[in-house]
Amino acid sequence: MEAETAVAPVRAATILGIARSATNPAFRHIARMEPWLRYVIPALVGCFLLTLATGVWLQSRAARQAILDEAIGNIDIVATLSATKFDQTRAMTEVSDAMAKLTAFAKLLPATSLTQGRTLLLTNVDGAVLASYPTSQNIPLTLEALFGAGQPVTLFADRAGVMTVKLADSSEAIATVRNLTTSGGYIAIVQPMSDLYAGWNTRTINQVVLLIAIMIVLSGIGLAYFLQAERATVADNICERVRERIDSALNRGRCGLWDWDIARGRIYWSDSMYQMLGYERGEEFLSFGEVNAMIHPEDPDLYAIADQLANQETSQVDHEFRLRTASSDWVWMRARAEMMHNEAGRDAHLVGIVIDTTEQRRLEEKTEANDARLRDAIEAISEAFVLWDNNNRLVLCNSKFRHLYNLPMSAVAPGMTYAEVIQHAREPVIRHSNMQNGASDTPYSFEAELGDGRWLQVNERRTRDGGYVSVGVDITPLKKHEEQLLESERRLIATISDLQASREQLEDQAQQMADLAERYLEQKAKAETANRAKSEFLANMSHQLRTPLNAIIGFADMMKAGVFGKLGSERYEEYTQDILNSGQSLLGVIEDILEMSRIEDGRLTLNKTDVKVNEAIHTALTSIQEQVDLKGLSVTVDVIPEEICVPADQSALHRILVNLLQNAAKFTDDNGCITIRTRQAHGAINIYVEDNGIGIPQHALQKIGRPFEQVEAEFSKTYKGSGLGLAIARSLTEMHGGSLRLRSQDGVGTIALIHLPTGDQTSATQIALGDTVH
Numbered sequence: 057m058e059a060e061t062a063v064a065p066v067r068a069a070t071i072l073g074i075a076r077s078a079t080n081p082a083f084r085h086i087a088r089m090e091p092w093l094r095y096v097i098p099a100l101v102g103c104f105l106l107t108l109a110t111g112v113w114l115q116s117r118a119a120r121q122a123i124l125d126e127a128i129g130n131i132d133i134v135a136t137l138s139a140t141k142f143d144q145t146r147a148m149t150e151v152s153d154a155m156a157k158l159t160a161f162a163k164l165l166p167a168t169s170l171t172q173g174r175t176l177l178l179t180n181v182d183g184a185v186l187a188s189y190p191t192s193q194n195i196p197l198t199l200e201a202l203f204g205a206g207q208p209v210t211l212f213a214d215r216a217g218v219m220t221v222k223l224a225d226s227s228e229a230i231a232t233v234r235n236l237t238t239s240g241g242y243i244a245i246v247q248p249m250s251d252l253y254a255g256w257n258t259r260t261i262n263q264v265v266l267l268i269a270i271m272i273v274l275s276g277i278g279l280a281y282f283l284q285a286e287r288a289t290v291a292d293n294i295c296e297r298v299r300e301r302i303d304s305a306l307n308r309g310r311c312g313l314w315d316w317d318i319a320r321g322r323i324y325w326s327d328s329m330y331q332m333l334g335y336e337r338g339e340e341f342l343s344f345g346e347v348n349a350m351i352h353p354e355d356p357d358l359y360a361i362a363d364q365l366a367n368q369e370t371s372q373v374d375h376e377f378r379l380r381t382a383s384s385d386w387v388w389m390r391a392r393a394e395m396m397h398n399e400a401g402r403d404a405h406l407v408g409i410v411i412d413t414t415e416q417r418r419l420e421e422k423t424e425a426n427d428a429r430l431r432d433a434i435e436a437i438s439e440a441f442v443l444w445d446n447n448n449r450l451v452l453c454n455s456k457f458r459h460l461y462n463l464p465m466s467a468v469a470p471g472m473t474y475a476e477v478i479q480h481a482r483e484p485v486i487r488h489s490n491m492q493n494g495a496s497d498t499p500y501s502f503e504a505e506l507g508d509g510r511w512l513q514v515n516e517r518r519t520r521d522g523g524y525v526s527v528g529v530d531i532t533p534l535k536k537h538e539e540q541l542l543e544s545e546r547r548l549i550a551t552i553s554d555l556q557a558s559r560e561q562l563e564d565q566a567q568q569m570a571d572l573a574e575r576y577l578e579q580k581a582k583a584e585t586a587n588r589a590k591s592e593f594l595a596n597m598s599h600q601l602r603t604p605l606n607a608i609i610g611f612a613d614m615m616k617a618g619v620f621g622k623l624g625s626e627r628y629e630e631y632t633q634d635i636l637n638s639g640q641s642l643l644g645v646i647e648d649i650l651e652m653s654r655i656e657d658g659r660l661t662l663n664k665t666d667v668k669v670n671e672a673i674h675t676a677l678t679s680i681q682e683q684v685d686l687k688g689l690s691v692t693v694d695v696i697p698e699e700i701c702v703p704a705d706q707s708a709l710h711r712i713l714v715n716l717l718q719n720a721a722k723f724t725d726d727n728g729c730i731t732i733r734t735r736q737a738h739g740a741i742n743i744y745v746e747d748n749g750i751g752i753p754q755h756a757l758q759k760i761g762r763p764f765e766q767v768e769a770e771f772s773k774t775y776k777g778s779g780l781g782l783a784i785a786r787s788l789t790e791m792h793g794g795s796l797r798l799r800s801q802d803g804v805g806t807i808a809l810i811h812l813p814t815g816d817q818t819s820a821t822q823i824a825l826g827d828t829v830h
Contacts, residue, residue: 097281101274112267116260120253124230127252128218131174131232135218135245138176139234158187173251177202177244186241199244203231220249303327309411314393316406318362323347332412334382352378352386371395373406376413387414439529440512446522448474460528503531511535605643612636648780655787662705662791669702669734669741670695676713677732683721687728694733702741703815708788712796715781716745716808723806724749736814740794743810752800785810 158178170176176189183199196202202223208216218232228249233242303326306312312329316322322341330337333350348358355377373393378386393408431452434441440456450472458468467480499517509532516526549557612635615623623629654660673695677684684691702709720730724747733744782796789796793813800806 094282094285098278101278105271105274108270109267112263116256116263119259120256123252123256124220127172127230127247131230131245131247132218134170134174134176135232135234135243138243138245139236158189159191172247172254174245174247177246178241179244180241183242199233199242202244202246223248307331311409311411314391314406314408314410316393317341318404318406329410332381332387333379350380352380354378373408387412388417389413439527441525441527443519443525444474444523446519448523450474450477451523457528503535601642601646605639605646609636609639609643612639645780648784652780652784652787655784655791660791662708664703664705664792666701667704667706667709668698669700669743670698672706672709672713673732673734673743676710676717679710679714680717680721683718684730687721687724687726689721689724689727690729692729692731694731696734696736696741700734700736700741701814702812704792704812705788708792709812712785712788712810713743713745715785716810719781720745720747720749720806720808723747723751739815740811740813743812745808745810746805748805751802751804751806752798753802757798757800 158176170189175195177185177195177199178187179185179199185195185197185199185202188195200207203221207221208219216233218230221229221231223229223246230247230249230252231244233244236243306326306328310332312332313326314329315324317324321344323344324341325337327337344358344362351357356375361373361375371394373391376388376390379389381387389410390413391408391410393406396405396407397403434452435454437454438456440454440460442453442457443451445451450468450470452470453468457463458465461481463477463481467477499515501513501515504512504514510530511532511534513529513531514526515529516524518524612632614620616629616632616636623632673693677691677693717730717732724730728748731744731746733746735742735744782798786796789810789812794811795809797809797811798806799809
């Protein structure tokens with residue numbers, strides 16, 4: 057237990073120290089005892105309070121009895137002394153003489169003899185009261201009237217001693233009676249119990265109040281204990297869940313956590329590190345030498361890193377090395393860590409993460425081998441070959457291309473622009489070329505005759521990343537053979553009669569005209585049929601495509617969740633996630649197409665109600681919250697008062713806002729910002745959606761908002777989508793009697809303005825974009 061206590065501060069200073077402590081055997085032993093402690097501690101507190109109350113009761117009772125015994129003893133002494141003194145005097149028959157004598161006698165007694173309400177009575181032989189001290193009007197005339205009939209003190213006098221009696225008024229008192237043998241009569245002393253116990257009652261009340269205060273304090277402490285125990289249990293559960301999630305994330309990502317205590321020369325590893333390397337955790341920490349022995353001899357060891365940190369040459373580490381696994385294999389690891397200190401500036405720790413990069417290393421080596429093999433193959437072909445990227449920069453070329461343009465080696469370095477390469481080239485003299493142009497994203501070729509009489513056929517096509525590849529083939533023999541064939545054909549045609557040629561030409565023309573007319577009618581009918589079929593096709597596409605897509609998405613979701621068991625390999629789960637994402641993406645595209653079709657055909661009707669602008673904006677933000685959180689975007693909302701409404705179809709307005717916010721989130725880089733502002737102007741509501749994303753070039757603003765129009769080309773697209781989002785938003789806005797306008801600057805950001813009439817006042821003129829989009 058002492059060893060566990062000693063290592064606790066060290067463990068707490070390490071990364072995940074709390075989580076590791078929760079798995080310690082001593083901690084688990086205490087956790088098992090905690091339910092019993094919850095019953096034992098209240099029982100101990102109750103026993104303590106019961107013992108304390110019993111002690112207070114016994115002490116109070118003993119004090120009361122002591123007061124009674126002391127009072128009885130004092131009264132007995134005072135009564136005896138008084139009787140002795142009075143026996144020395146003559147008999148008294150007159151009340152006035154007795155009162156004076158009793159008063160004088162009482163003054164001779166000690167000061168404490170007649171305190172606490174004691175009364176000294178002097179009677180004659182018949183028991184009639186002659187005098188009392190202190191003097192009182194309430195003293196009865198006889199002892200029998202004072203004590204009641206049949207009391208031992210009145211019957212037996214001094215033989216009864218000191219007794220506790222009940223007076224005629226039902227109150228209790230201590231009383232005694234002494235015979236005056238010489239002078240005749242009796243002397244009596246009476247002390248009421250209420251006066252005797254006055255001090256005891258006060259002390260008892262104080263003790264009871266103190267006892268109640270102690271009970272309240274202990275009850276508060278017990279309640280605080282229960283609350284703290286409950287809080288500790290909740291905190292332990294949270295720590296355990298956090299540890300499980302961190303371990304799961306680390307295991308899934310093939311990475312681990314390190315905490316290197318440089319001063320003590322020991323290293324803490326997370327469980328994922330042991331799992332990656334195949335080791336079993338033994339001690340809480342690994343020594344510096346144990347970890348260093350696992351590093352490959354050819355890689356820089358930990359001593360070099362320790363020297364750099366000790367000399368304060370660096371406070372951050374980005375190091376790649378190999379570690380030996382339990383099966384004696386080597387795996388590549390990349391460590392990224394940073395120096396951390398405690399509040400006092402001592403106990404330096406190097407804390408960071410280690411990632412398994414073995415697969416990445418193998419992929420890089422395989423890629424390098426494939427690149428070398430590809431370069432050898434390109435160099436071996438007999439044609440001139442060159443590859444340019446999407447920025448018209450040289451990727452690679454072979455020696456045939458250099459020889460064709462007489463380029464030096466320094467002019468064909470990868471990364472050089474097309475202008476820089478051509479600047480050093482001696483272009484071949486082209487006497488004749490036959491261009492066969494195609495679309496920018498389709499292959500095209502042309503033939504060129506060089507100055508030395510050779511013919512080349514150059515084939516070019518675009519690559520998926522926006523670049524293009526060009527291949528030049530020497531077709532000189534083919535061109536010569538083609539010329540021979542053309543010459544033979546000309547000679548053959550010359551032998552044909554001009555009349556036959558004309559007749560055939562007229563027949564051919566007539567046939568062509570008939571064919572063209574027939575094709576025109578056929579194409580016209582096909583176009584009309586296709587136009588009618590388009591609406592039917594789009595109407596049926598919902599059932600034909602949504603049904604299988606819903607099945608794909610549903611079954612993919614079930615496979616991912618493992619409803620009927622695990623799939624086996626982890627890659628199946630990744631493929632299942634890809635299927636699910638692709639199905640949802642395709643379903644979204646289909647829904648966009650169907651909605652655009654309903655808008656174009658006029659089949660979409662609006663159900664306008666008073667929609668609160670603020671509520672619509674916050675609902676739309678909720679729909680894209682996951683995308684915003686994924687990219688770490690900040691969203692600022694500057695809205696109008698809550699009660700402002702706009703007459704609109706709630707679902708259509710939601711679709712407009714979601715489409716614009718999705719575009720803003722999609723085309724904004726990570727950690728960017730999106731701002732939503734609303735303004736009232738001229739009987740309308742202006743809603744601005746601003747972002748600091750990639751922006752839109754000025755030449756592309758005109759086509760943005762048309763169906764299926766996008767800025768990027770098909771083979772150079774960076775962002776996915778059908779291109780219908782803005783078109784749907786614009787169409788829905790115009791159906792509300794409003795307008796949608798864009799203002800953007802390439803690389804700065806985009807502002808989208810939704811102008812919706814409120815119905816309070818008809819806007820006389822459209823608000824100019826330059827006046828409203830700030």
